[in-house]
Amino acid sequence: MNEFAHLVSRPSRQIDYQTFDNRLLAYVLRYEPSFLTCMSCGGCTATCSAGKLTDFNIRRIGLMLRRGQTDKLAAEIDKCMFCGKCSLVCPRDVNIRNVVLLIKKESTRLHAENQKV
């Protein structure tokens, strides 16, 4: 038995701008620059159909994307029902539905790429 088994360095929850993987973000911004203007008002989350049923938070997904927390993001985005209410209420006219589509597209590709490696 490893006597040090209980002693491991814990993973950091900190968003570290020195290390974050911005591939997904860059992809989304390339095809949907309107995402740049998000001001995290939460209007999307407030109206979200999926958000009314579960703790799905589309605003936070946008933030996860902007902060490079792509690990949990791919699974989280799967709860989206694509109804499009978010885009309709967005005060900055961010095409959120396309942001979701782009996340799905690129994270699927990245996942496949990681599988290959």
Add this chain to the structure above:
Amino acid sequence: MEKEQKHVAVIGAGIAGLHTANLLAQSGHKVTILEKEKYPGGHLNQWHHLFPDHSSPEWIISGLLDEQLQFDHLKMISSTEITSIEKNNGHFAINAGNELRIYADAVVISTGFKLFDARQKEEYGYGLFKNVITSADLEQSLKSGQPLTTASGKTPSRVAFIHCIGSRDAKCGNTYCSKVCCITGVKQALEISEMLPETEIFCFYMDLRLYGSKFDDLYLQAQKKHKIQFIRGRLSEAAETHDKRLQIKAEDTLSGRPLRMEVDMIVLLAGMEKNEAHQMFSSTKLLELDEHGFFKSKNIQLTRNETTQPGIFIAGTCICPMSVNETIENAGAASILVNRYLEHQQLTNHHE
């Protein structure tokens, strides 16, 4: 009846003082402006561009000074600091350095604000780390026309603007909002981005208080065109790394996670504070100050420019933090109240 010429002393030749003085002179009053510095213009002399139109403040100062030339009865005494003011029979005796003593029927105080000393926020390392500068320092740098560089002469690849320095902070005793720093930050971020398009810019804010007309347009432009990123969270500390960059820590409150970042430069958006000059007025019990040390208005809604002492008026940022255009408006309002006061005084004297 022949109108008797009254004498008004205006203390402080910033834009509030200059504008009030001009308007009073135009109304026919004799006006003396007292300025402690060598040149008029106040803080604006150090400023490069104004928000929201990026115009240069020089034209405002020179415009106000040009206007002065048409009034023979307006006089400015610079390099003169007030030592005390006494009130006698409704008139004021103002004592300044150099044995100067001026008598006036009314006094307008337009002594402005003091820029918050960012060294007080030790955790941000201003005065300690060379790449931590204030918004005022940045403005000077922009005014110099030289490209912005880090202390070691490199083009910064990442710059962070930190909002609310010395504002909304009980730790330094200023619990109020300085109001203009948010938009200053956005304006300066835009200017840096224009100058250094490759530079990544972040703004750490608590609330973006972009209250003015066209302010939000700048915000949108900053996001859309310049890809400036806004992170909602107050900076907790800055520290110098081994390669002389700065490590900063904040919470990205919107995602509820602590955040760490290395930047090449930090710009602290220093707020506005009460001027030390205020103490002189309150210690002699001549005027009352509000809880933040600014001059107290007789009525904050109706007569913002009247103090608790009849005959002494206030204009501009000695009342509270204000933007340039608000200051000008405020100075206009002050001159109206002074006029009304002097007219009333004339009538009373006449009846007597």
Add this chain to the structure above:
Amino acid sequence: MQHIETLIKEKLNSDIRFVEGLNACMNCGICTAICPAAEFYDYDPRTMLTIVQSGNLQKIRELLESDTIWYCGQCMSCKTRCPRHNCPGLVISVLRKISQETGAFTQSRMGRQQYLLRKGLGNALLNIGYSLHPSFIKPADHPEQGPVWQWIFENASEIYKTVGANLDEEGPGVLRKIDKEAMTEFRAIFEETGCLELFRLIDQYSSIKALELGITNEANQPDMDQYLHFIENEQETSY
């Protein structure tokens, strides 16, 4: 249900540390930014404070029953920076106390550990008047202490002498034995100021929890040794 929440409210408002620790939070996140626990646990002092500030007793109750309040490492770094003079760390102390007084602590893994601390640290205090004694730091439980400690542990009486300590002896000095009179006063203070009452509550709620978990002996009584073993080995689900 209602009763517990009213009790929580009373206890919160009567604790001066709560009054000191929470003025008005404006959600700036300066505390979380610097919080060592926020980095390594799913913990956010700002959110915790917002919940407490909301006054929503049901949510506060959930907090008392959760791991959340036990993550704080009590470094009080939050106190240094808060622009509103709040101290989330101090509020945590209050919440932890209430959690123990209401039994809510047994509802979370980290909370249940209080029984471990009460037994180990609590008994140490009552027995010797110190929080620690070299004999308590058994190398088997403390691999991180390394071989030097193993050497010290095994040869304590000799080694402490080399630096002039007074290990377990009468009179003043390092690690002296605290005399009887002092210990009597010490324990009397613990009784008088409610510490022993707190110990009793921790014991009582923990045995209820043991019963609830079916950790019992042949007589169907809670088996507290086994319970201790259970909470000692209870693993974090994920992080």
Add this chain to the structure above:
Amino acid sequence: MQTETSKNWSQFNKDIANDHYYYLRSCIRQNFFPGSEVAFLDILRNKLGKTIYDDASHTTCAGIGYHCDIVPFETIQALAARHFSLMTEKGLKHAVVSCVTSFGIYSEILDTWNHFPESLEKTRNALRKSTGREFELPENVVHCSDIVYKFRKEIKDQAKHTLTNTKTGKPLKIVDHIGCHYAKIFPERGVGGAEFPKVLTGMITAWGGETVDYPERRHCCGFGFRHYFVKNNRSYSLSNSKKKFESMEPFQPDAIVTNCPGCNLFLDRWQYTLEQIERKTYGQQGQGIPVLTYEELAGLVLGYDPWKLGLQFHQVEVEPFLDKMGIAYKKGDKYKNLDGKIIGERPMVNELNIV
């Protein structure tokens, strides 16, 4: 607990009594760095000529129990009151605290009594009822390091060694770790405030060393009280110390000097643990970074024997640092008892520093 902090703490000097102290010991320092407390008293009495009363009757402040939440605030107030009562008995007014946690506890209690006089009254009653004791409030409560800081020049005047690398002639690079409860709660109670406390850096520079400011300098060692005492939580403690080591590593410090006994313990032991589980060392040439208490540092400067100071209690080998300082010591004496015999079955081998 509100403190007006609209000043530059680095310019601020706290009030430290000049003489006639009452000594309050630290649980962790006694257990793990006993030589430091012995040395502190010796320096005060024999090098600085001060009087300090070492009372057999005082107990733990129960601060660890308080921060582990099993000891109520009322209890530690009464325990503190008892210590003040003992001090009053001896006619002393200046408490000197060996432990940073205790120092934080006393500061918090005094501040509470100041802001909430009813709590002082309650404590008086509790103490009276349980022990029949009365007490007076102390005039001055400081941490032991404050005293050493105050007399750093006097110590320098008697120095046998300076903090310079005798081989290169350059100042030794020393990292200071203050301990959270020294000034984070009450910046005005720490020398130089919370952000850039001067209590240790003042000593280091006065004795010829160079201080190192690294990004995570202010970060907690990770003790966390319950996070160390409960075995399953210990990785929290480890992770925080690791964060500090990683941050200080590029600066290649010669030593870490700590203010708080707990921090000293963790910064020492976690280096060993990380070497064991991650095969990573943070010091120079694959060695650990020696971790010293400020008393030990003062003792070395004053020419005390390293093994009398208790440097053999450290897991991370201190010899490289002693060598740099040019201190002559006998390697073999490290493991010897008062009679000059090797303690234990085999001489201690420090596994960390075997390259």
Add this chain to the structure above:
Amino acid sequence: MNEKLFVIPFVAGMALLFIILIVKGYKWISSLSKIDRLRLINALKSRRILQSAKDIFMECLIHRRIFKKNMVLGYMHMSLAFGWFLLIVVGHLEAFVAEKSLAVPFYLPIFFRFFETGKEFAGSKIFAALMDLLLLFVLSGVVLAWSKRFYKRLFGMRRTTRLQYGDQIAMTALWLIFPLRLLAESATAHQFNNGSFITQTAGSLFFNSNTASTLALPLWAAYSLALGSFFVALPYSRYMHIPTEMLFIIFKNAGIKLKKRTNSFTELAIYSCSRCGICLDNCQLNNAGIKNTQSVYVLKSIRNKNIDDEQLFNCLLCGKCQVDCPVGIDLTSLRITQRIESTLQYNASYAYLENQATTKAGLIYFAGCMTHLTPRIIQSMQHLFELAGEDYWFLDKEKAPCCGRPLMLAGQYDAAAKLIRNNTTQIIASGAKKLVVSCPICYKVFKEDYQLPGVEVLFHAEYILRLMNAGLLKTAPLQKRIIYHDPCELGRGSGMYEIPREVVKNSGQLIRIKNEQEHSLCCGGSLGNLKISQAERNLIRDSAINEYLSYQPEYLVTACPLCKKTFARNRNMVVMDLAELVLEASDEFIKRKKLKGNKVTNIRELETLIQS
């Protein structure tokens, strides 16, 4: 040297083309699913083959659909296709008659004038005249085609498709074939006098005896080369649609449909596109300056295998393009199929939908996500249900699962199936007999993709009309000029045009407009488009609004919450949903009754009043 060899380019090209066509045709047929193959065999055996033959004649040769769209364009296509077809047919007849045999070399009818230089045969003059006439017919088409390149407005088109490499070769060849034929025949005619009114005249105009004899063979060779080039280039150009379309019509008439995955029928549909570009002008994305994502380009990209999401998902899926498609390709389905292919790897997880409470009720109202953004529609619907005394359950009142259609529009059919399954369980469990929806997006999916035995799916217009017919809802037509805007998903999507119009007529004065019913405009808000920006949507919306404004309506009534929301953002018009209009008309009814001296304060009183 045998001068006959000049036919080689034609013969070789023709042979190559046939081989390619046979190979492709075999591939397309053989890769059909078993059922589809059976369908095809049945169709070939049954009378449906006659229908197909008729369709092929009408569409491939006459180009009926194009005629309907634009006469000149129709004529151009017809003259080229039908004219050439007749040239071949009549040319063969001529050859058969001349040779008195059916076994003539297959190149002979093509180069008849060259080979038969002096032979008199029965009706040779008539044949020559007929062939000249037909050549003139075709040439008129060629001239039009040339001019279309330079002056497209003549053909009612604002835009034509851009050409690819293969297209350019084939088109150049095609444009040269008939002028060359004219020149070659004219030269021969001048030499041998075997032409008729065109060729003979042109011969004497262009040639003297010298030039005619030296230029004849090169011109015939050039003609053969042009033909050969055209045939070789054809499979790699849009002209592939000529053979493919015939097969496509047969397949379609056999009942073969586009599937959720691409198959040979998809490919057939893609190859059948002639890139005529008619779909381009119908597309409202033009109003937003989006010029490269229209159906014709998407089909081209699919064929070239370089389709990307930016093109694929930038479409309103309004269905306007396919209304006028001369080939009748189901362009919307084709694009959705492609979207399905593009999103096949995506995951979806709606575990959170499980274990929701159901309520027993006779009728279910499902507002849908979009209606939740237009609370006045919900309010109106609830009012209507109360009026009708319905025992109803508002399924998505608090917790709102989506109907699944938006996911389908985004290509994610598997994910949509999960939502459909969840909602189906809920609906069935409630025991409801009727499901009323107020959103056409929901309506389409409930109607087409849900299996809801015993549950009647009603769009609110249908439901309202029933209430009106049953006398449960009394309205007095408002003195308002009303334009009814057909929502895409309801009109072109579900074929419901008249029912909402009936409702409008009962509630006000319906103005008929040019672009309505299947030609109706899209509001621009469509969920089908995932790429378009709001600013672009506004341009589309405004162009529709401007058209409507020219009729000076007072109300713009629609039957879709998304259309309403989209139009309402332009503040120049009062926009309302059918349900809101009906309630206003109902109030009007009450008001009028009241004016007659009766006091009505609630529905019950109104009912008594009506009964009395």
